């Protein structure tokens with residue numbers, strides 16, 4: 246095959262692909278650890294990690310080996326038959342996260358859909374809600390994926406406009422507002438509360454310290470399921486195995502889980518495979534998960550042998566390499582360095598986040614081009630990040646980063662900001 250230039254490859258996508266994304270103008274052809282290279286051979290720090298799917302770093306050798314070994318042995322059986330990896334994975338992943346059962350799917354949106362179906366079925370069969378009346382509370386500015394049902398309760402008009410008619414059965418409340426949640430839980434037929442422990446796509450909104458624990462308490466009192474969408478925040482990203490683990494960096498295995506908020510349904514995706522293969526999972530205990538019987542839900546590829554082996558390797562890397570602890574340590578350093586830079590510039594007003602899921606707020610309107618232009622300038626200086634919601638830039642590097650590499654990235658960000666003002 247002839248070697249195409251970045252310019253030619255971008256034109257191919259533009260001409261032949263649907264225009265459902267607006268990528269930064271960089272064409273990548275290789276990745277290793279915290280780095281990616283473009284087709285011309287220029288190296289960049291990846292500060293997006295494929296929206297936090299590549300927490301373990303690009304092409305992690307242990308995960309890639311699990312993929313290639315299994316790919317030469319058995320890739321797909323469907324669930325019409327048993328295979329020799331699924332049960333092993335199910336035992337591994339349920340023990341890893343502390344639930345009775347897992348339902349394996351492929352993408353984050355599918356896992357959210359699955360959680361909604363399980364919660365509704367639980368509502369009718371265990372809580373006794375009348376047929377077709379179940380309501381699930383969701384948050385404003387949420388991001389849970391792109392399916393028709395999920396965009397039905399999105400606040401983002403780009404995500405929803407002209408995609409109706411919409412799926413009913415959702416009540417929207419402001420994020421980080423326990424009083425609003427308490428009020429909504431009083432409405433009839435509420436069966437659950439679906440929430441991101443930190444709102445990632447919305448611009449890395451970290452709720453108040455007591456929000457998740459308070460929501461858990463309110464849900465328990467109302468006999469509503471607490472459904473945590475940790476597709477982006479989970480798997481060590483925010484400095485603990487799960488964001489609902491709060492300030493505990495024990496990998497969810499210590500005795501004193503004082504800050505741990507136990508979800509009834511846990512939704513995982515993205516980094517559960519280290520970005521190597523599409524894998525998602527819904528975890529719950531028996532009293533909830535066992536409402537699903539054969540024929541009531543499924544996926545041809547869900548839980549296939551490749552996915553099972555890849556996910557086990559990816560989760561082992563998270564523990565073996567202490568990625569939660571590293572994310573916590575480097576996250577604290579990153580925010581303090583950003584605050585130092587913010588003190589000396591008018592261009593950036595704020596940094597917020599947890600672990601290595603952070604965002605800076607650019608001092609301009611959400612419809613301005615400043616954040617985009619800054620990202621293009623950072624790209625020129627060797628660091629890739631992407632704006633979210635106009636004037637916000639998310640920073641989420643792979644968690645295998647070293648302190649020295651992080652400080653080099655801080656220098657790139659600082660240099661770009663200083664150059665931009667001139």
Ligand SMILES: *Cc1c(COP(=O)(O)O)cnc(C)c1O
Nearest residue numbers: 352353354388389390474476477
């Ligand atoms: C990315 C994301 C999803 C959707 O995952 P896909 O694999 O893109 O379908 C769902 N919820 C959250 C919080 C996400 O960040």
